[in-house]
Amino acid sequence: LRRYEIRIDEKPRIRKSKLTVKQTKKHITVENKWMIAKFLHASGGLASLIDKATGRELLRGSIGPVVMKDNLDAWGTESEANFNEPLGNFTPLSQEDVGDWVGTEKAQRPALNVLFQGPVSVTIQSLAGWKRSRAMQHFTVYADSQYIDVFLRVHWQERRQLLKWVLPFRLQDAEAVCEVPFAAIKRSTDGVEHVGGRWVRLEENNRNKF
Numbered sequence: 001l002r003r004y005e006i007r008i009d010e011k012p013r014i015r016k017s018k019l020t021v022k023q024t025k026k027h028i029t030v031e032n033k034w035m036i037a038k039f040l041h042a043s044g045g046l047a048s049l050i051d052k053a054t055g056r057e058l059l060r061g062s063i064g065p066v067v068m069k070d071n072l073d074a075w076g077t078e079s080e081a082n083f084n085e086p087l088g089n090f091t092p093l094s095q096e097d098v099g100d101w102v103g104t105e106k107a108q109r110p111a112l113n114v115l116f117q118g119p120v121s122v123t124i125q126s127l128a129g130w131k132r133s134r135a136m137q138h139f140t141v142y143a144d145s146q147y148i149d150v151f152l153r154v155h156w157q158e159r160r161q162l163l164k165w166v167l168p169f170r171l172q173d174a175e176a177v178c179e180v181p182f183a184a185i186k187r188s189t190d191g192v193e194h195v196g197g198r199w200v201r202l203e204e205n206n207r208n209k210f
Helices: 095-102
Strands: 020-023 027-031 035-040 045-051 064-069 086-089 112-117 121-130 133-142 148-155 161-166 175-180 183-187 200-203
Touching: 020 112, 027 121, 035 133, 045 121, 064 121, 064 133, 095 121
Parallel strands: none
Antiparallel strands: 020 027, 027 035, 035 045, 064 086, 064 161, 112 121, 121 133, 133 148, 175 183, 175 200
16 A cells, blocks of 8 residues: 655646647637648648648648549459559538437537647547548547547448548658568559558658658
8 A cells, every 4th residue: 555645835837838720610720839730621631730830731631531443353353453443432420420320310500620728739630521421530639649549430331332532642752661570661652452461651752741
């Protein structure tokens, strides 16, 4: 059994948050010390990410799930398989569909909304659908971190179709470094499917890493 004693001699200082959130009819903008992230209501996802140190736009489109044609066999015997024929994009749910999905039929809410806002972090929720399938994305921006956490949950109800989560970074001559058992290996970014582990890192020739 251990005993801990806490003594507060001074009132805690309330630090001004480094996070700002601005909402308009077209978008939600979250800004911290390092980045400006803009989420569009029209696409329902993160559509712009600006590095404040350089002023560089890091995205060339919205991050989100895209449905691809899948006509290969289930055993993966095809060599150099690629799934680059799009069938459609997930689009933001209507307010009625959002209520049906989250279980609040009478309470309508937008598909893109601020789920949580505090001095440490801000979480933007995006709810989208395609035919019978649904996808939920949570983007969390932190006051004191240079990265964004993304949580993706998919309720998949389609057949002979493949789902890709598209991250359209604006990179030049990028290489992918993937986890493999007990090591990491470089993979080509040629659009062909490659095997990887739990994480992927993108690198430019000038050593910018994402």
